[in-house]
Amino acid sequence: MKPYNARIIVQTPGVAVPLSEQPVNVVSVTVAAFPGNATAVYIGGPSVRARAGEQNGLPVNGGTRPDMWTWANVNLADIWIDACTANEGVSLLAWL
Secondary structure, eight states: OOEEEEEEEESSTTSOEESOSSOOEEEEEEEEEOTTOSSOEEEESTTOBOSTTTOBSEEEOOSSSOOEEEEEEEEGGGOEEEESSTTEEEEEEEEO
16 A cells, blocks of 8 residues: 545635546545634535535534544545635645
């Protein structure tokens, strides 16, 4: 296995972005919110939303002990994030 790490940023709130633009099958991936995020980032499929009243998916909060989620045997292009605040996002560490 080889490690793969990346940073994914939501440039425009309300416009979800995938963890990868290209299909990347991984053995496992752990996703963590940036410690400096002002608001929660939401993780889900292409329809994930973070805006108040539309929130769906799994929330990940930043801070000194950011929330993390781990999945096994997934395609990074199938996991998307959205944020309420521009330029916030997540880091990931995957095993190829």
